[in-house]
Amino acid sequence: MSKKRLIPKLQLRTSSYNKLKMVLVITKQFGHVIEIGDPVSQAKIYQDQAADELIFINIDKDEKSIDKLATIIRQVSQDIFMPMTVGGGVTNENDFRILLANGADKIAINTNAITDTSLISRTAKRFGSQCVVVSIDYKVDEMGINKVFINGGQERLNMDVVDWARKAEDLGAGEILLTSIDRDGMRNGLDLETISKVAEVVSIPVIAGGGCGLAKHFIDGFLVGKADAVTSGSFFAHRDQNLIQTRSHIKNAGVNIRVHT
Amino acid sequence: MIGIVNYGMGNLLSVYNAFDYLGAEVMICEYPEDLAKVDQVVIPGVGAFKDCIDKINLSGFCDALDEAVIKKAKPTLGICLGMQVMATKGTEGGIHNGLGWFDATVVRLSPGIATMRVPNIGWNDVRVDEKVPLFKGLPSTVDFYLVHSYFMSANNASDVVATYDYNETVTAAVLKDNIFATQFHPEKSQDHGLKILENFIVWRP
Amino acid sequence: MVELKRCKKCLLPETHESIIFDGQGICNICRQNEFKNEKIDWSRRKEELTELIESHRGKYDYDCIIPFSGGKDSTWTLYYLMKEYKLKPLVVRFDHGFLRPNLHENTTKVLRNLGADFHTFTPNWKVVQKLMLQSFLEKGDFCWHCHTGIFSYPMWVALRYNVPLIFWGEPSAEYTSYYSYDQPEEVDEKRFNRYVNLGITALDMAVRLSGTNVDERDFKPYTYPPLRELRKLNYRSVCLGTYIPWDVKKQSKIIHDELGWQGDRVENVPEQYNYEKIECHMQGVRDYIKYVKRGYTRPTHLASIDMRHDRMEREEGLQMINQFEGKKPASLEIFLEMVGLTESEFFEIAQSHSVSPWKLNLVEQEAGEKLPDFNKWTREGKMKREDAEVQLQNWKKSQ
Numbered sequence: 001m002s003k004k005r006l007i008p009k010l011q012l013r014t015s016s017y018n019k020l021k022m023v024l025v026i027t028k029q030f031g032h033v034i035e036i037g038d039p040v041s042q043a044k045i046y047q048d049q050a051a052d053e054l055i056f057i058n059i060d061k062d063e064k065s066i067d068k069l070a071t072i073i074r075q076v077s078q079d080i081f082m083p084m085t086v087g088g089g090v091t092n093e094n095d096f097r098i099l100l101a102n103g104a105d106k107i108a109i110n111t112n113a114i115t116d117t118s119l120i121s122r123t124a125k126r127f128g129s130q131c132v133v134v135s136i137d138y139k140v141d142e143m144g145i146n147k148v149f150i151n152g153g154q155e156r157l158n159m160d161v162v163d164w165a166r167k168a169e170d171l172g173a174g175e176i177l178l179t180s181i182d183r184d185g186m187r188n189g190l191d192l193e194t195i196s197k198v199a200e201v202v203s204i205p206v207i208a209g210g211g212c213g214l215a216k217h218f219i220d221g222f223l224v225g226k227a228d229a230v231t232s233g234s235f236f237a238h239r240d241q242n243l244i245q246t247r248s249h250i251k252n253a254g255v256n257i258r259v260h261t
Numbered sequence: 262m263i264g265i266v267n268y269g270m271g272n273l274l275s276v277y278n279a280f281d282y283l284g285a286e287v288m289i290c291e292y293p294e295d296l297a298k299v300d301q302v303v304i305p306g307v308g309a310f311k312d313c314i315d316k317i318n319l320s321g322f323c324d325a326l327d328e329a330v331i332k333k334a335k336p337t338l339g340i341c342l343g344m345q346v347m348a349t350k351g352t353e354g355g356i357h358n359g360l361g362w363f364d365a366t367v368v369r370l371s372p373g374i375a376t377m378r379v380p381n382i383g384w385n386d387v388r389v390d391e392k393v394p395l396f397k398g399l400p401s402t403v404d405f406y407l408v409h410s411y412f413m414s415a416n417n418a419s420d421v422v423a424t425y426d427y428n429e430t431v432t433a434a435v436l437k438d439n440i441f442a443t444q445f446h447p448e449k450s451q452d453h454g455l456k457i458l459e460n461f462i463v464w465r466p
Numbered sequence: 467m468v469e470l471k472r473c474k475k476c477l478l479p480e481t482h483e484s485i486i487f488d489g490q491g492i493c494n495i496c497r498q499n500e501f502k503n504e505k506i507d508w509s510r511r512k513e514e515l516t517e518l519i520e521s522h523r524g525k526y527d528y529d530c531i532i533p534f535s536g537g538k539d540s541t542w543t544l545y546y547l548m549k550e551y552k553l554k555p556l557v558v559r560f561d562h563g564f565l566r567p568n569l570h571e572n573t574t575k576v577l578r579n580l581g582a583d584f585h586t587f588t589p590n591w592k593v594v595q596k597l598m599l600q601s602f603l604e605k606g607d608f609c610w611h612c613h614t615g616i617f618s619y620p621m622w623v624a625l626r627y628n629v630p631l632i633f634w635g636e637p638s639a640e641y642t643s644y645y646s647y648d649q650p651e652e653v654d655e656k657r658f659n660r661y662v663n664l665g666i667t668a669l670d671m672a673v674r675l676s677g678t679n680v681d682e683r684d685f686k687p688y689t690y691p692p693l694r695e696l697r698k699l700n701y702r703s704v705c706l707g708t709y710i711p712w713d714v715k716k717q718s719k720i721i722h723d724e725l726g727w728q729g730d731r732v733e734n735v736p737e738q739y740n741y742e743k744i745e746c747h748m749q750g751v752r753d754y755i756k757y758v759k760r761g762y763t764r765p766t767h768l769a770s771i772d773m774r775h776d777r778m779e780r781e782e783g784l785q786m787i788n789q790f791e792g793k794k795p796a797s798l799e800i801f802l803e804m805v806g807l808t809e810s811e812f813f814e815i816a817q818s819h820s821v822s823p824w825k826l827n828l829v830e831q832e833a834g835e836k837l838p839d840f841n842k843w844t845r846e847g848k849m850k851r852e853d854a855e856v857q858l859q860n861w862k863k864s865q
Contacts, residue, residue: 002384028864032864036670038669041669042670044659045667048659049660081451101274128307174382236665237665239605244483244643244660244661245483248643249822
């Protein structure tokens with residue numbers, strides 16, 4: 001049985017102090033961006049701390065974002081020997097090809113997977129389902145229902161999260177990356193209810209994110225949410241924790257996770 | 262000099278970077294004749310069996326591989342799909358002939374339990390035969406990263422040097438003479454994966 | 467108060483970094499210790515040490531670099547290598563800014579007694595203050611400058627003086643499970659990233675401090691040198707404790723008897739442990755922050771070592787922990803001045819880093835007794851409140 005996975009989330013953006021530099025940031029409810037490090041430096045740290053995988057998302061929205069992302073991934077690949085999922089503004093098969101050729105293993109698609117669902121099936125066919133991660137951001141609406149958001153959380157669709165996850169699997173997605181915008185960076189715990197609903201309805205792995213602030217939140221994500229993997233950005237940046245510490249808490253709770261010594 | 266075969270499939274960059282990181286001399290073999298320039302051969306691969314074997318044949322690598330791996334017996338490493346095509350035949354999308362270097366058939370994972378997904382993607386406990394030089398310095402059970410739907414079912418038990426459980430015993434690595442192949446990705450398995458590549462660099466079967 | 471699950475043998479709690487309990491409720495650090503005592507061929511290791519030393523002796527201006535704080539472990543390392551092997555070391559110290567008077571006396575005594583060249587470096591205090599505040603805010607640990615400086619700076623010295631062999635003291639496997647005794651523990655960049663630098667390199671810290679007027683060059687002492695430079699040097703950066711079995715009680719007694727090395731009292735630590743953590747006058751605050759975050763601190767750590775060595779019974783250990791843990795140190799007022807924070811901000815920040823399931827039950831308490839050298843600890847260089855505000859406000863927005 002594959003072990004549960006711990007995946008740091010590395011969000012990239014152009015530095016507000018130096019237009020030529022890409023930096024890592026953490027966010028709060030997809031807003032309030034804080035710069036916390038250098039992408040290559042942090043990737044190496046996560047490797048030395050035995051992360052299971054890395055997720056890189058470029059949150060800049062400009063026509064050069066794929067190239068900038070590819071450049072960072074290429075640099076990171078020289079020293080990083082673990083699976084990497086990469087995303088942010090991926091629009092077409094050519095973007096997939098460029099990122100895969102520069103060292104990515106899996107590509108995350110979000111907005112463009114919804115505006116053109118054939119992107120999922122085309123890329124799954126050409127590159128393999130295991131390469132295609134459909135990323136779903138969502139927020140609770142006034143009626144308390146989870147609705148899918150696109151364009152970096154800017155635009156709300158009249159689409160239910162669970163329905164979309166199921167459809168994405170049917171179209172050929174290999175994994176679902178689920179992020180609660182409400183809980184993003186709030187450090188109050190994951191949205192266990194939604195995660196477990198999605199995990200129940202799809203047979204592909206679910207990577208859950210949005211809200212980890214304590215080791216306990218990760219444990220709940222696995223045991224209660226039934227996620228296959230948990231991802232976090234703020235937690236490792238702003239807590240007296242590292243992957244090895246978090247892993248040991250998770251292991252002590254009885255979860256089947258990799259223990260690296 | 263290590264040569265990584267580029268027949269048009271597979272994440273070459275990670276494998277190249279891993280050997281480079283370890284300080285080995287490594288080159289990408291774009292053409293079949295490049296295999297004559299190298300001392301060790303690496304066959305990576307990601308995708309489907311039929312596409313892989315077709316591309317190997319179309320690119321002209323088939324004969325060059327036979328020359329380098331079988332006749333000249335250069336130390337050879339196969340990774341993931343690169344391992345699978347070394348079998349006699351594969352069953353993905355129909356029955357197709359492989360290179361036939363191992364007496365084996367590539368079959369689909371069938372755990373038979375709903376929660377055990379196919380493809381299997383992730384880290385798994387792999388049991389390794391510690392006597393094998395490629396596994397030197399590793400504990401007897403090691404976490405490796407796997408991403409696959411099919412695996413090599415070998416007809417000779419003695420060829421199998423590593424396995425893992427997925428509600429059935431799944432071949433994780435095979436070894437025969439100068440050919441070693443892994444279902445898992447050493448270039449994606451951090452320290453333990455790099456150790457295998459390090460051992461391959463100095464392997465003189 | 468939250469009851470923490472503890473190791474059945476040594477009492478380390480579930481909030482101790484990297485701890486994993488096995489089926490018998492024994493922790494991985496105890497198991498590592500068992501391995502150390504039962505499975506390692508120490509005479510073979512000693513031979514390896516001799517080979518390592520002889521392959522470097524006399525070839526460079528110094529036989530080796532010994533990073534040194536003046537505490538029990540680095541003093542033992544220096545003493546052992548000079549007495550047993552008659553090495554010519556370059557002793558290198560990174561001064562974190564809080565060295566105690568007795569420590570200075572010990573250093574003079576030890577160096578004059580043994581005879582070695584000594585290189586000490588004290589980084590820019592204004593930079594240190596910013597680093598202390600930033601790492602306290604973001605990691606609940608104000609010692610980032612010290613962790614990174616102590617492990618990086620001597621490597622730059624090794625490069626500058628062209629001395630490839632560097633000897634550190636105890637392996638981390640003694641106290642945590644980032645490495646275990648059955649693995650080689652090289653003191654390299656991987657280890658630096660794995661836990662030493664709190665997950666933040668100097669490059670990352672520079673990003674975090676963007677806009678606070680820090681010169682890029684100020685980060686050099688905290689930056690790990692590039693691997694390619696160290697490889698050119700053919701560096702070997704190892705723990706002495708990989709080659710000889712580490713026993714702090716025995717070792718402290720020897721350096722005391724042979725060199726006149728003196729212990730010192732440490733805030734909220736029983737007197738019989740006066741060999742431990744005597745270097746830093748901020749130790750009391752460091753230990754207290756650990757208690758706020760994790761529900762245990764120095765007395766548990768000391769009891770656990772004794773229990774692993776069968777020098778203390780479990781009941782005795784629990785009693786010592788109850789008596790000494792959880793008390794606010796007198797040095798807290800100094801820390802607050804150095805980083806420009808109020809006491810309630812201190813608690814707010816420290817508690818935000820609580821490690822589950824621990825939650826501190828905050829009770830107003832008097833600060834503990836001042837140590838005898840308290841008045842000798844400098845109060846120079848207080849952080850201006852308006853400077854602290856810049857970092858504090860940025861942090862508040864992210865919470």
